[in-house]
Amino acid sequence: MAEATLSPRRKQTFSALDPRLSFLASQAAVELDNLLLDKGTELEAVRKLGIRLEESMESSAETGERRTFLDAPTVSVLTEAITQSSPQAVQSLADLVKEAWQMATDLRGTEPTSDKSALRRLRSFCLFLSQNARSYRQSIFDMQPELPFRS
């Protein structure tokens, strides 16, 4: 199995439970929107998001097989964001990794001169990712009783 040749797990930097993810995705969506409006060319958040997403996956040099380090909540949030922003259906984990890899590559490679329809698709992905991550975090938070038994 190719899995044996992949490196050990790295620290996860792309997590639906991290409140910074929804904000980063929001910043990326704003940057892409500004680019579409010819209001600006800054793409720092877009590239940072692409890098984080890419770092959550790994590709085997020998077989090209990819695997993801994503946890279950992030798989859930990412699947939703990809499904909402792209015509591609995600029906398996392999589909998700393939689409996410493509999305990460596109985000990293975004340029002010990129094709407008591609920019719109990425903007849409960033927006849904931000919304879904925030909403997932809130739904988890809501499971906690109002006055939890804490110490």
Added chain:
Amino acid sequence: MLPLDFCRERVRSFLRELDHLRDSDFPYRDSRDALDAIEKVVQTHKDQLAGLTEKNDLPIIQNACSESLAAINAFLPLLGFILRSTNVRNSFEVFGPLRRLARRVLGERIKLVLSSEWMLSPHVYLPIVELPDFVLLGLPACESGNPLLIPLAGHELGHTAWRCRHIEANYWPDKIDKLILAEVKKREADYEQWFRARADDLFVKQDVSPACVSALRQLEETFCDCVGVRLFSDSYLHAFACLVLPNISAKRSFFYPSAKQRFANLKAAADRYGVEFSDDYNEWFVTEPVSAKGSKEQFLLSLADSAVAALVPDVISKAENPADVADVPKMDAEKVKQSLKSLHLFVPATDAGCLVNILTAGWQVYRNPQFWQDVVNPPKDRIATLYELVLKSIEVLEIETVLGGLPHVES
């Protein structure tokens, strides 16, 4: 005025209030530093909103506004917490020794904000991702004069240790996911009943993700309890039982083991760390009911519990050395004995060495109603006298430390 201006004004109001708080009389710099850290985060939201115009796509504007609202919602209670850290109700005597302990365990960059809270839960705030170097410790206002509950601070230090040492990566997501998916396989019929789907498609991982989060959070809480035992010895178990026994919550929290299980885990940790603990509060703890029996929530919680049970021994082992260094102070029986002698004479303990020795002695006095039976004038209010003596002992410890009179103190 545009609706976007409402959002901008909300953020501006928040930052204005934060600025007003800077005028407060902070006894320690850490509270002021916490304000600076929060301001930095909220300022990024202000900048983002400032860059938007009505020409931007409406959903993009709405999302940015929602993000800023979520940030204000998260940080506003913290501003109140920081303000209350100036209140004279707080036992400022414990700040220095506690911060030194925190720095010993978590590193010199760690800052502490100590406050009294109007909630019975002793420590209200989970570590905040945006403020990674801060330990926010809230003690219930009605117990702010009770130094014997200080060991519960060990739990909060545990949260920061969990994050700083990336303990989570040992379990998340691989081990937890595997254990939970294996449990789903064993209980396919239950899964199919609740989710109306086969247990072998992509969505099983999404469906059970709340159980994975629950297991992760339960492990973190267990780790924090164990850190409390490691740092404060049996004082932590007494403090834990004293404040929450038999349980506070009317229903089982999704993020905590049941109160009974928590106490059982604490005892297992005490055994592992060689902490003597003879009192058995176990029968006094009750297992909180899950909100609705036979519900999807109960099914998910049972999946989480099965994963947690398998991983608790490893968590106990990881918490034994929370600082990744060998010299976090341990309870010293000789120093405790020496402190007891001082307390018996109604004088603060001297040369106690570290907090855990004073608190262990304090708990021994608390649990022994005969302690002052043989003195000529026994105190009318034994507990109030004890609290005062323990606080004074902590103050003496701080003075001794500041003066550098002790070779082996916490810092």
